[in-house]
Amino acid sequence: xxxxxxxxxxxxxxxxxxxxxxxxxxxxxxxxxxxxxxxxxxxxxxxxxxxxxxxxxxxxxxxxxxxxxxxxxxxxxxxxxxxxxxxxxxxxxxxxxxxxxxxxxxxxxxxxxxxxxxxxxxxxxxxxxxxxxxxxxxxxxxxxxxxxxxxxxxxxxxxxxxxxxxxxxxxxxxxxxxxxxxxxxxxxxxxxxxxxxxxxxxxxxxxxxxxxxxxxxxxxxxxxxxxxxxxxxxxxxxxxxxxxxxxxxxxxxxxxxxxxxxxxxxxxxxxxxxxxxxxxxxxxxxxxxxxxxxxxxxxxxxxxxxxxxxxxxxxxxxxxxxxxxxxxxxxxxxxxxxxxxxxxxxxxxxxxxxxxxxxxxxxxxxxxxxxxxxxxxxxxxxxxxxxxxxxxxxxxxxxxxxxxxxxxxxxxxxxxxxxxxxxxxxxx
Numbered sequence: 001x002x003x004x005x006x007x008x009x010x011x012x013x014x015x016x017x018x019x020x021x022x023x024x025x026x027x028x029x030x031x032x033x034x035x036x037x038x039x040x041x042x043x044x045x046x047x048x049x050x051x052x053x054x055x056x057x058x059x060x061x062x063x064x065x066x067x068x069x070x071x072x073x074x075x076x077x078x079x080x081x082x083x084x085x086x087x088x089x090x091x092x093x094x095x096x097x098x099x100x101x102x103x104x105x106x107x108x109x110x111x112x113x114x115x116x117x118x119x120x121x122x123x124x125x126x127x128x129x130x131x132x133x134x135x136x137x138x139x140x141x142x143x144x145x146x147x148x149x150x151x152x153x154x155x156x157x158x159x160x161x162x163x164x165x166x167x168x169x170x171x172x173x174x175x176x177x178x179x180x181x182x183x184x185x186x187x188x189x190x191x192x193x194x195x196x197x198x199x200x201x202x203x204x205x206x207x208x209x210x211x212x213x214x215x216x217x218x219x220x221x222x223x224x225x226x227x228x229x230x231x232x233x234x235x236x237x238x239x240x241x242x243x244x245x246x247x248x249x250x251x252x253x254x255x256x257x258x259x260x261x262x263x264x265x266x267x268x269x270x271x272x273x274x275x276x277x278x279x280x281x282x283x284x285x286x287x288x289x290x291x292x293x294x295x296x297x298x299x300x301x302x303x304x305x306x307x308x309x310x311x312x313x314x315x316x317x318x319x320x321x322x323x324x325x326x327x328x329x330x331x332x333x334x335x336x337x338x339x340x341x342x343x344x345x346x347x348x349x350x351x352x353x354x355x356x357x358x359x360x361x362x363x364x365x366x367x368x369x370x371x372x373x374x375x376x377x378x379x380x381x382x383x384x385x386x387x388x389x390x391x392x393x394x395x396x397x398x399x400x401x402x403x404x405x406x407x408x409x410x411x412x413x414x415x416x417x418x419x420x421x422x423x424x425x426x427x428x
Contacts, residue, residue, distance in 0.1 A: 030165060032161045032165050032166060032167045033165060033166050033167065034166070034167045034169070035160075035166045035167060035168055035169075035192055035195065035196070036169070037188065037192075038094055038188070038191040038192060038195050039195065040093050040094065042096075042184065042187050042188050042191055043093065043094050043095060043096055043191065044096075045084075045096045045097070045098050045181075045182065045187065046095060046096065046097040046098060046102060047098040047101035047102065048101065048102070049102070052097065052102050052105075052107075052108065053107075055087075055092075055095045055097065055108065056107050056108045056111050057111075058091075058092040058093070058095075059087060059089050059092045059095070059108065059111055059112050060111035060112065061091065061092070062089035062090055062091035062092035063089070063090050063091050064089060064090040064091075064198065065089070065115060065116040065117070065118045065140065065198050065201060066087055066088070066089045066112050066115050066116070066117050066118065067086075067087065067088040067089070067117075067118045067119075067194035067197035067198050067201075068085070068086070068087055068117045068118065068119050068125070068129070068134075068136075068194070069085070069086040069087075069119065069120070069125065069190070069193045069194050069197070070082040070084065070085050070086070070125045070128050070129055071083055071084040071085075071086075071177040071190060072128060072177060073176050073177045073178040074174075074272070075174070075272050075274070076176040076177075076178060076271070076272055076275075077176075077178050077270055077271060077272060078266045078267050078269070078270050078271060078272065078273070079267075080127060080128050081099075081128055081131060082099045082125075082128040082129065082131070082132060083098075083099065083100060083177035083178045084096060084097070084098065084099070084177055084182065084190055085097040085099055085105065085129070085132070085134070086190050086191060086193060086194045087112075087194065088194040088195065088197065088198070089112075089115075089198075090198070094191050094194060094195070096187060096190060096191060099132045100178075100180070103132060104132065104133055105132045105133045105134050106132075106133025106134070107133075108133075108134065109129075109132075109133045109134035109135055109136075112136075113135065113136065113137055114137055114138075115136075115138070116136075116138045116139065116140055117136040117138065117139045117140070118139070118140045118142065118197045118198055118200075118201045119139060119140075119141055119142070119197075120141070120142045120143045120156045120159075120193075120197065121141065121143040121144075122139050122141040122143075122144070122221075122224050123141075123224060126224070127229065127230075130229065136225055137225060138221070138222075138225060139221050139224060139225045140201045140205070140221055141220070141221055141224060142156070142159060142197065142200050142201055142204055143155075143156070143159070144217070144220055144221070144224075144375070145201075145204040145205075145208060145217050146159050146204065147371060147372055147375050148208060148213050148216060148217050148220070148371050148375060149204060149207050149208055149211060149213065149370075149371075150211075150369075150370030150371055151163075156168065156170075156193065157170045159200060159204075160196055160200060163200055163203050163204065163207075164196055164199060164200060164203060166196060168192055168193070168196075169188075169189060169192065170189075171189070172185065172186045172189040172190075173189075211370075213369075215410060216408075216410040216411075219408040219409060219410050220375075220408065223408060234333065235256075235329075235333060236259075237255055237256045237259035237260065238333060240255055240259055240279045240282055240283065241279040241280070241283075242279055242280060242283040243255065243283070245283055245287060246283060246286050246287065247331070249325075249328035249329060249330070249331065250289065250320065250321070250323075250328060251286040251287060251289065252286070252328065252329045252331065253320035253323055253327075253328050253329055254282075254285055254286040254289065254316075254317055254320040254321075255282055255283065255286045256320070256329055257316040257317065257319050257320045258277070258282045258285060258286070258313065258316045258317070258320075259282060260316075261312065261313070261315075261316040262276050262277045262282070277301065277313070278301050280300065280301055281299065281300060281301025281302060282301075284299045284300050284301055284302075285299055285301075285302070285313070285317055289317070289321065290314070290317060291321075292314065293307075293310045293311055293313075293314040296310060296313060296314050296317065297310055337380070337383070337384055337387070338351075338383050338384060338386075338387035338388075341355060341383065344387075348387070351386055351387050354386040354389065354422070354423050355382070355383065355386040355387075357422040357423070357425045358382050358385070358386050358419055358422040358423065359382065360422070361418040361419065361421065361422040362376060362377060362382060362415065362418065362419070362422075364418075365414065365415065365418050369414070376411065376414065376415065377402070377407060377411050377415045378406075378407075380405075381402060381405040381406065381407055382419075384405050385398065385401050385402060385405065385419065385423075386423070389401070389423050393420055393423050393424050394420065395416050395417060395420055398416050398419055398420050398423065399412045399413075399416040402415060402416060402419070
C-alpha cells in the first residue's frame, strides 16, 4: 500500500449518511464505501447578497485550504460561464453559490485569495471563476497531482476511490446546470464534489513528497495560477469537425460564413452552437455549394429547418459564393514554429533523426518517472528544440532552450541530460 493509501486510512472521514468510520478507518484496499450524503447535509443555495456576505465572512474566518469547483452548462448554453460554484473549508463547511443570482463573487474571491485553492483539473474551472471575480494566488490541482504521481486514472471519482476508498456518484456531470431551480440530487452531487477534495489533496501531497515530486508539482501549480488568460483563438471556425474534407478555398469560405452566422445566433439565444446547426451540416453545405434554399434543404442537417431559418443559412452560403478570390480564406493557418513532424523527413532529414531520438529518450524517461510524457515536457517544446537546436549541444545551452520555450525548472533539470544525448545521437 502506498503512502497515499496510508494517508487515506488515517483520515477521520465520515462515510455514508454522515456516520463516522469504524476504528480501522477507511482504506482503499477494502471495498470502497459509497459516499451518499455531505457530512453536514445539502446546504441551501446562496442566491442573494445577504447570504453571500455571510458565506464570505464564514470562509474568511475558516482555516486550511479551500476546495473549489464550478459547474458549467457545456452543450446546452453559449460559452463556458459558471452556473454553480461549490466551496468547502474547515470551519466554514460547504457552500453552494448561484453565480446567476450573484454574478459578482469578487468579495468572496478576495477573502480567500491568499489561501490555497484545491481544484480538480484547475485549467477547466479557472476561466469561468475568473469571469465572476474569483482569482486564486495559490492552487493545488488534484488531477495534475495524480498525473505526476503516476496514477493511471485521474478523474475525480477514480482518484477519490483509489486514494481515499470512497465512491462518488457521478451521474449528473453532464446535466444542464443552467436549470433553475436545481434539483436536489444535482445539489447533492455538487456538494459531494468538494466534500473530500482537501482530504484528497493531503493524501496526494504526501505521496508526491514520498516520490520526490512535491516541488515539481508546486512549480506546475504556480505556473497554472500565474498564467494569463489565453488569447482568443484565431479563426475558430477552422476547428469545425470534419474540416479535413474541405479542400477548396470557396468551400472554406462557406464554412466560415455558416460558422460565424451560427455563432451569432447561438450567442443571441444563449444556446450551444451545436444546437443551432451541427458541424456535419456546415461541412455538407460547404462541399455541395448549394445554389438556392431548395438545394440546401435537400442536404443532411437542413431538411427539418423552417423556411426562415433555411433562408438565413442560404444567405451565408451566398455571401461565400460571391466573394472575390482575394477575399477567400487560405487553405491553412499561418504556421509558427516547426512544420508538422510528418514533413520533417523531406524538409530536414537531420531534424527528423533528432526528433526520433528525442522522442524515444523522453518517453523512456517519463516511464521511469511514472508520469505521462506530456506532463514531463510538452511535445511542442521537444519539437521546437529538435527543429532548431542550439549551436552547442551541452546541458547549459539545451537547458536554456527548454526554459526559453516555457519549461519549468524541474522539467529542465530532468529532461536536459537525456535530450543532450538524444540530440547528439541524432546528429551522428
